Amino acid sequence: MRKKFFTFISLLAVLTGISVGFGPLKIQAESYSLYVDEDYDGDDSDGSKDDPFENIEDALDEADSSDKIYIKNGSYEGGFTVPKGVGLYGESKSGVVIVGGITAKDDVHFENLTISGGSYGVVVEAGASVEFESCIVENSGGIGINILAGNGKLKVTDTKIKGNGKGFYIQKGNRIEISNSYVYNNGEEGIDIRNNIDGFIKNCQIYENDESGIEVILGNAIMEISGNLIEKNGASGIASQFYQDYDDLGEVEVKNNKIRKNHNYGIDCKVPQAGNPSRTYWKESLDLIGNEFSDNEKKDINSSCKITFEVDEDESETEEAAKEESDQAEEKVVKVSEVSQEEKNRQKELELLEKFQTDVVILENKISQSGQSLDLEIEQVESQGKWSYLFRGPNEESLTKIENLLTEENENIISIQEMIEQASDQGFKQENQQKVEQFQQQLNLRQEFLTQQKNRDSFWKRLKSFFS
Numbered sequence: 001m002r003k004k005f006f007t008f009i010s011l012l013a014v015l016t017g018i019s020v021g022f023g024p025l026k027i028q029a030e031s032y033s034l035y036v037d038e039d040y041d042g043d044d045s046d047g048s049k050d051d052p053f054e055n056i057e058d059a060l061d062e063a064d065s066s067d068k069i070y071i072k073n074g075s076y077e078g079g080f081t082v083p084k085g086v087g088l089y090g091e092s093k094s095g096v097v098i099v100g101g102i103t104a105k106d107d108v109h110f111e112n113l114t115i116s117g118g119s120y121g122v123v124v125e126a127g128a129s130v131e132f133e134s135c136i137v138e139n140s141g142g143i144g145i146n147i148l149a150g151n152g153k154l155k156v157t158d159t160k161i162k163g164n165g166k167g168f169y170i171q172k173g174n175r176i177e178i179s180n181s182y183v184y185n186n187g188e189e190g191i192d193i194r195n196n197i198d199g200f201i202k203n204c205q206i207y208e209n210d211e212s213g214i215e216v217i218l219g220n221a222i223m224e225i226s227g228n229l230i231e232k233n234g235a236s237g238i239a240s241q242f243y244q245d246y247d248d249l250g251e252v253e254v255k256n257n258k259i260r261k262n263h264n265y266g267i268d269c270k271v272p273q274a275g276n277p278s279r280t281y282w283k284e285s286l287d288l289i290g291n292e293f294s295d296n297e298k299k300d301i302n303s304s305c306k307i308t309f310e311v312d313e314d315e316s317e318t319e320e321a322a323k324e325e326s327d328q329a330e331e332k333v334v335k336v337s338e339v340s341q342e343e344k345n346r347q348k349e350l351e352l353l354e355k356f357q358t359d360v361v362i363l364e365n366k367i368s369q370s371g372q373s374l375d376l377e378i379e380q381v382e383s384q385g386k387w388s389y390l391f392r393g394p395n396e397e398s399l400t401k402i403e404n405l406l407t408e409e410n411e412n413i414i415s416i417q418e419m420i421e422q423a424s425d426q427g428f429k430q431e432n433q434q435k436v437e438q439f440q441q442q443l444n445l446r447q448e449f450l451t452q453q454k455n456r457d458s459f460w461k462r463l464k465s466f467f468s
Contacts, residue, residue: 031068031070032049032068032069032070032089033047033063033064033067033068033069034047034048034052034053034059034062034063034067034068034069034070035047035048035049035052035053035059035069035070035071035072036052036053036054036055036056036058036059036069036070036071036072036076037052037053037054037071037072037074038054038055038072038074038075038076039072039074040052040053040054045058047059047062052072055076055077056069056071056076056077056080056088056098057077057080060080060081060082060083060086063083063086064085065083065084065085065086065107066085066086067085067086067087068086068087068089069086069087069088069089070089070091071088071089071090071091071096071113072091072096073090073091073092073095073096074095074096074097075097075099076096076097076098076099077098077099077100077372078098078099078100078101078102078115078118078368079100079101079102079118079365079368079369079371079372080102080103080369081102081103081104081105081365081369082102082103082104082105082108083105083108084105084106084107084108085106085107085108086108086109087108087109087110087111088108088109088110088111088113089109089111089112089113090111090112090113090114091112092112093112093113093114093134093135093136094114094136096112096113096114097113097114097116098113098114098115098116099116099117099118100117100118100368100372101115101118101119101120101121101122101123101140101364101365101368102115102121102122102123103122103123103125103365104122104123104124104125104128104130105125105128106125106127106128106129106130106152107128107129107130108128108130108131109130109131109133110122110130110131110132110133110135111132111133111134111135112133112134112135113135113136114135114136114137114138115135115136115137115138115140116136116137116138116139116140117138117139117140118140118141118368119140119141119142119364119368119435120140120141120142120143120146120361120364120365121137121138121140121142121143121144121145121146121164122137122144122145122146123143123146123148123361123362123365124145124146124147124148124152124154125148125150125152126148126149126150126152127150127151127152128147128150128152129152129153129154129155130147130152130153130154130155131154131155131156131157132145132154132155132156132157132159133157133158133159134157134158134159135159135160136159136160136162137159137160137161137162137164138160138161138162138163138164139162139163139164140164140165141164141165142164142165142166142361142364143164143165143166143167143168143169143361144161144162144164144165144166144167144168144186145161145167145168145169146168146169146171146361147168147169147170147171147174147176148171148358148361149171149172149173149174149194149354149358150171150173150174151173151174151175152173152174152175153174153175153176153177153199154168154170154174154175154176154177154178155176155177155178156176156177156178156179156181157179157180157181158180158181159181159182160181160182160183160184161181161182161183161184161186161190162182162183162184162185162186163185163186164186164187165186165187165188166186166187166188166189166192167183167186167188167189167190167191167192167209168183168189168190168191168192168193169192169194170191170192170193170194170197171194171354171358172194172195172196172197173196173197174197174199175197175198175199176193176197176198176199176200176201177199177200178191178199178200178201178202178204179200179201179202179203179204180202180203180204181204181205182204182205182206183204183205183206183207183209183213184205184206184207184208184209185208185209186209186210187209187210188209188210188211189209189211189212189213189214189215189239190206190207190209190212190213190214190233191206191213191214191215192215193214193215193216193217193221193223194217194354195217195218195219195220195221195243195246196219196220196221196246197216197217197220197221197222197223198221198222198223199222199223199224200223200224200225200226201214201223201224201225201226201228202224202225202226202227202228203226203227203228204228204229205228205229206228206229206230206231206233207229207230207231207232207233208231208232208233208234209233209234210233210234211233211234211235212233212234212235212236212237212238212239212262212264212268213230213231213233213236213237213238213262214230214237214238214239215238215239215241216238216239216240216241216250216252217241217242217243217246218240218241218242218246218249218250218252218281218282218285218286219242219243219246219247219248219249219250220246220248220250221250221251221252221285222250222251222252223250223251223252223253224252224253224255225238225252225253225254225255225257226253226254226255226256226257227255227256227257228257228258229257229258230257230258230259230260230262231258231259231260231261231262232261232262233262233263234263235262235263235264235268236262236263236264236265236266236267236268236296236302237257237259237260237262237265237266237267237296238254238259238266238267238268239265239267239268239270240252240267240268240269240270240282240285240286240305241269241270241271241272242269242270242271242275242277242281242282243271243272243273243275243350244273244274244275244276245351247275247277247281249281249284249285250285250286251285251287252285252286252287253287253289254267254286254287254288254289254291255287255288255289255290255291256289256290256291257291257292258291258292258294259291259292259293259296259300260292260293260294260295260296261294261295261296261297262296262297263297264296264297264298265296265298265299265300265301265302266291266293266296266299266300266301267286267288267300267301267302267305268302268305269282269302269304269305269306273350279306280306282304282305282306282307283305283306283307286305286307288301288307349424349425352422352423353423353424353425353428356419356422356423356428357428359415359419360416360419360432363412363415363416364416364435366408366412367409367412367413367439370405370408370409370412371409371442373401373405374402374405374406374409374446377398377401377402377405378398378402378446378449380398381398381399381402381453399450399453402446402449402450403450406443406446406447406450409439409443410443413436413439413440413443416432416435416436416439417436419432420432420433420436
């Protein structure tokens with residue numbers, strides 16, 4: 001009703017020629033549906049420009065699909081989910097800082113803001129299409145931007161992804177459009193791309209990530225990687241991968257990039273688990289055009305790729321070089337006619353690990369959200385006046401909410417612990433066991449608070465007990 005009223009007033013002004021102030025008539029369209037300003041100190045917040053909400057969650061609760069929310073400079077709590085069709089627009093990229101992770105549903109837009117800290121940056125739900133424009137995603141303990149497996153789309157323009165555990169994690173089946181962006185100083189890969197992905201990475205700077213700048217599974221990938229500077233990464237510039245279960249050819253064009261000063265190779269070709277790609281797999285899946293290679297520590301292109309980037313080389317010389325490299329590589333590879341049961345088991349473990357990683361991110365998000373709700377309820381109980389507490393006892397409604405939230409949080413922690421016990425990957429176990437211990441410590445403190453409050457009877461209960 002509020003937004004319809006604003007629309008009606010704006011339309012009425014246009015139709016009648018009404019103007020506020022002096023001078024000629026000026027008409028300015030309402031660009032945003034709701035407003036947020038942490039510094040607003042009024043008592044009548046309604047999300048309008050004059051009476052904005054003080055936090056983003058209140059605006060999201062009020063928002064409808066296609067609403068645009070304008071956020072004034074300030075620091076705001078994260079841990080929320082952005083509903084379908086809603087956009088968040090900051091006053092300035094570095095001035096609006098959302099602390100903690102965010103989950104994004106379909107058709108969500110982020111623009112001109114920073115998402116910082118927390119156990120993860122942004123999780124894009126399965127099948128959702130989400131856009132980032134002129135943003136910063138930084139310093140999360142886990143993945144900066146994680147798009148879950150599905151047929152979604154991630155568009156990122158003029159954005160910095162830095163200082164996260166991993167920059168991007170593009171799970172299978174999605175489309176990506178990453179351009180004019182910076183991906184650097186992340187603890188693992190800058191951009192980690194799973195199988196069956198299409199799209200492009202253009203005109204980006206991808207550097208000083210602890211592992212490879214770009215890691216991509218070639219199976220069914222249809223991608224263009226062009227015009228990028230890829231340098232000084234802890235492993236390779238681009239690490240292409242083959243998995244036996246995703247053994248279809250890819251169509252990945254690597255064009256006009258500067259690939260230099262990477263710790264391993266400029267371009268690497270890897271088989272992380274047992275498998276036997278054909279002799280021409282890499283050459284048929286990767287198309288290298290016009291790239292500039294320099295100062296990569298091991299080699300510009302790993303010999304195991306069995307490809308060459310000199311476009312003017314005579315065909316017979318190319319075949320001879322490929323054969324020589326193949327013969328050298330084959331000395332280290334045991335050929336098998338079919339995948340063994342052990343290999344199949346390892347592949348199942350990989351798929352299970354990917355599922356666990358996705359599920360853990362979702363559960364971390366739930367724990368973060370319930371934690372914020374718990375803190376609000378605890379604050380409500382602690383703010384109760386002494387006289388009110390003496391005669392009425394604890395706020396029973398808040399205590400019930402706290403108890404329910406603690407039960408939910410404990411169930412989520414148990415679920416993560418069960419996945420840790422089932423997983424075989426030691427890195428996954430160690431990383432998430434530390435998280436579980438932190439979550440459990442927080443849970444224990446909140447449980448102790450609840451127990452103390454429930455043990456403190458009100459004045460009237462104590463009085464009744466004294467006379468009974």
